[in-house]
Amino acid sequence: MSEPKPLPFIYQFASGAIAGVSEILVMYPLDVVKTRQQLATTSDYNGTIRCLKKIVAEEGVSRLYKGISAPILMEAPKRAIKFAANDEWGKFYRKAFDIPVMTQSLAILTGATAGATESFVVVPFELVKIQLQDKTSKFNGMGEVVKHIVKTGGPLGLYKGLESTMWRHVSWNAGYFGLIHQVRTLMPKPKTSTEKTLIDLTCGTIGGTFGTMLNTPFDVVKSRIQAGSTKYKWTLPSIATVAKEEGMGALYKGFVPKVLRLGPGGGILLVVFTTCMDFFRSIQKD
Template sequence: MSEQKKALPFPVTFAAGAIAGISEILTFYPLDVVKTRMQLETGKSKGLLGSFQSIIKEEGFGRLYRGLVPPLLLEAPKRATKFAANDFWGKTFRNLTGEEKMTRNLSILTGCSAGATESFVVVPFELVKIKLQDKSSTFAGPLDVLRYIVKKDGLLGLYAGMEATFWRHVWWNGGYFGSIHQVKALLPKPDSPSAELMNNFVSGGVGGFVGTALNTPFDVVKSRIQGGARVPGVVPKYNWTYPALVTIMREEGPAALYKGFVPKVLRLAPGGGVLLLVVEFTLDVFRKALGPPYI
C-alpha cells in the first residue's frame, strides 16, 4: 500500500514540475539575466549591484526581462522532465540495487541521471535565451534568433553547447537532489503540514545552493560557448567544456569560473526551495483530489 501512495500518474508529476518551474522563473528571472551578463564578461566584473544598475541605466528596466519567452516556454517541459526523470531513475536504481528506500548515494546517482536526461530538452531554449540576454544582441525576439541559427548552422546549430549543458545539469541535479535527501534526514521530523512545507523549503534551498556551487563553472563555460559567434573554418576559443575551464582559469584566474555566482545562487537557493515547496504542495493537492490509494 505504501508503494501505491507514491505511484502518482506521470501526467500528475509532469504538471507539478511544470507549475513549480513557472512559479520559480517568474519570481527570479532578472537575476538570471544579470548572471548571464556577468558570465559573458571577459574583463573585470561589475558585480551584482553594478550589473543591475548598468542594465537599468543604459538599457532600461525592461531589459531585465529580455529573453524571458524561451525559458518560460522551456520551464514546463524542463521541470516536468527533471522530476519525472528523477522519479524514473530513482525507481530504476532502487530496483537494480534492491534498496527499498532512497539512500544518499542513490539520490546523487538519480539526480545526475535526471540532469543528463533534462539537458537534451534544455539546450535549444538556453541557446536562444543566451543570444537574447547578451548586451550586444540585436535580435528582435526568439523567432529571429531561431531563423538566424537554422539559416547559418542548420538544425544541429540549435544544439551548440550541448556537451557543456550536459555537464552543467549533471552536476546541479546531483548536488540538488543529493543534498535534499541528506538535509531532510538531518531536520526534525515534521509534525504538521506547515512543518513539512518548511522542511521542503529549507532542504530545497540548501540543495539549490550546493547544486549552484558545483555547477557554476560549467554554466560559465556554457554561456561562453553559446554566446560566442562561430566563424566558418575557425576553431572557437571556447569549444569543449573541460579545456574551456582550463582556458578561463589560465587567462582570467580561478575566480572567473564563478562569475555570476552571486545572482545565480540568490536565484537558485531560494528558487530551489520554492521549486520543491510548490512541487510537494501541488502533488499533495493532486493526491487529495485523486483520493485513495494516492493519499
C-alpha cells in the same frame, strides 16, 4: 521515514511545470545579471546590485526581462522533466539494485541521470536565451534567433553547447537531489503543513545552493560557448582556458546572482512541486 505514494508520470510532469514557471517569474532578472557577468571579460558588470543598476540605467527595466519568453517556454518541460525524470529514474534504480528505499548515493545517481535527461530538452531554449541576453545581441525575439541559428548551422545548430549543458545539469541535479535527501533525513518529521513547507523550503534552498557551487564553472563556459565565441568549444578545455587567462575566480563569474536565484529558487521549486503533488494525491484519494 516513509516515502510518499508515487504518482503517474503526468502528475509529476504537471507539478514540475507549475513549479518551474513559478520560479522563473520570481527570479528571472537575476538570471540576466548572471549571464552578463559570465560573458563579460572586463569588470563592467562586477557586483550584482551594480550590474542591475547598470542594465536599468543604460537599457531600461524591460531589459531585465528580455529573453524571458524562451525560459517560460522552457521552464515547463525543463522542470517537469527534472522532477519527473528524477522520480522515474529513482524507481528504475531502486528496482535494478533491489533497494526498497532511497539512499543518499542512490539520490545522487538518480539526480545525475535526471540532469543528463533534462539536458536534451533544455539546450535549444538555453541557446536562444543566452543569445537574447547578450548585450551585443541584435535579435528582437525568439523567432529571429531560431531562424538565424537554423540558417547558419542547420537544425542541429540548436544543440550547440549540449556537452557543456550536460556537465551543468548533471552536476547541479546530483548536488541538489543528493543533498535534499541528506538534509531531509536530519530534519524532524513535520506535524503540520506549515512545518512541511518550511522543511521543503530549507531543503530546497540548501540543495540549490550546493548544486550552484558545483556547477557554476560549467555554466560559465556553457554561456560563452552558446554566445557564439569560437574560442570556446568543449567544456574542460574551456575551463582551463578561462582559468589560465582570467584566473580561477573567473570560473565563478555570476555566482552571486546565480546562487541568489537558485538557492531560494531551489526552495521555491521544491515547495511548489511537493504542494502540487500532495494536491494530486488528495484528488486521487477522493
